[in-house]
Amino acid sequence: MQERTVFGKPLASYGQVQVRVAEIEAAAEIARMLHEIGCREAEAADRPGSAGVPAQIANVVKVVASDLAFASATSASQLFGGESYRTDGYVGRATADLRPFRIFEGSNDVLCDAIWQAAEKAAKTGGESFADAVRRAHELAGWPVPSVAAFTTDDGEGALPQGLRCLGGRVLANAEVLRRGLEAGLSSAALLPLRRRIARDLAFAEADPAGAGLVEY
Numbered sequence: 629m630q631e632r633t634v635f636g637k638p639l640a641s642y643g644q645v646q647v648r649v650a651e652i653e654a655a656a657e658i659a660r661m662l663h664e665i666g667c668r669e670a671e672a673a674d675r676p677g678s679a680g681v682p683a684q685i686a687n688v689v690k691v692v693a694s695d696l697a698f699a700s701a702t703s704a705s706q707l708f709g710g711e712s713y714r715t716d717g718y719v720g721r722a723t724a725d726l727r728p729f730r731i732f733e734g735s736n737d738v739l740c741d742a743i744w745q746a747a748e749k750a751a752k753t754g755g756e757s758f759a760d761a762v763r764r765a766h767e768l769a770g771w772p773v774p775s776v777a778a779f780t781t782d783d784g785e786g787a788l789p790q791g792l793r794c795l796g797g798r799v800l801a802n803a804e805v806l807r808r809g810l811e812a813g814l815s816s817a818a819l820l821p822l823r824r825r826i827a828r829d830l831a832f833a834e835a836d837p838a839g840a841g842l843v844e845y
């Protein structure tokens with residue numbers, strides 16, 4: 629971005645370019661932390677008597693890491709322009725190679741639904757509710773607590789449409805990674821991609837509960 633000149637100026641001098649680069653750097657910082665979590669969980673799972681990696685954290689790490697990685701690759705294609713279309717170049721190759729990460733070992737849509745359902749089950753036996761999980765993450769980050777009204781149902785068990793469950797699972801996954809990022813001392817700039825995703829998903833749920841699962845990732 630420093631070396632390439634576009635319309636007489638280095639590409640890096642454009643505001644939108646700087647925002648994209650910052651977002652990709654932030655995603656890389658989050659990815660390093662997720663890698664550490666993955667290594668710790670895998671080590672623990674290798675110890676005698678372990679029941680393996682707990683499904684919830686495995687799903688959270690996979691969904692957040694693969695969503696961020698693919699988003700970073702496609703965002704980078706805006707910066708590399710036509711060069712990014714070539715699959716013999718780094719960005720084109722990365723975009724193509726990262727696409728299946730969101731569909732293998734369970735597509736992310738299905739994993740998000742599983743994350744929601746596991747959290748809902750845990751909440752029934754004294755675990756944290758969805759509203760509490762969202763509130764806690766925002767309070768820890770020092771951000772205003774958003775409305776989660778779209779996720780509350782009056783008519784009880786099983787009434788929430790799958791699209792909303794899927795979206796809620798994504799929110800829980802990003803909120804969990806946000807909390808771990810804060811614990812790990814990640815900068816507030818590094819946490820921005822998570823904040824944007826949580827805010828976007830909650831806003832989608834409020835604005836269009838029926839089509840809520842169809843978030844473009």
Ligand SMILES: Cc1cc2nc3c(=O)[nH]c(=O)nc-3n(C[C@H](O)[C@H](O)[C@H](O)COP(=O)(O)OP(=O)(O)OC[C@H]3O[C@@H](n4cnc5c(N)ncnc54)[C@H](O)[C@@H]3O)c2cc1C
Pocket residue numbers: 728731732733734735736737738
């Ligand atoms: C690169 C790559 C490597 C792979 N490697 C392996 C491997 O080594 N071993 C292995 O066993 N498998 C492997 N897979 C398979 C992978 O686990 C499956 O692709 C994945 O679990 C999805 O299953 P499927 O393709 O049968 O899709 P399906 O389960 O048929 O799903 C098709 C579509 O329906 C949606 N869907 C499915 N169920 C639901 C539901 N309950 N609610 C809402 N939507 C739903 C999915 O989101 C998806 O969009 C690999 C896949 C890829 C892409």
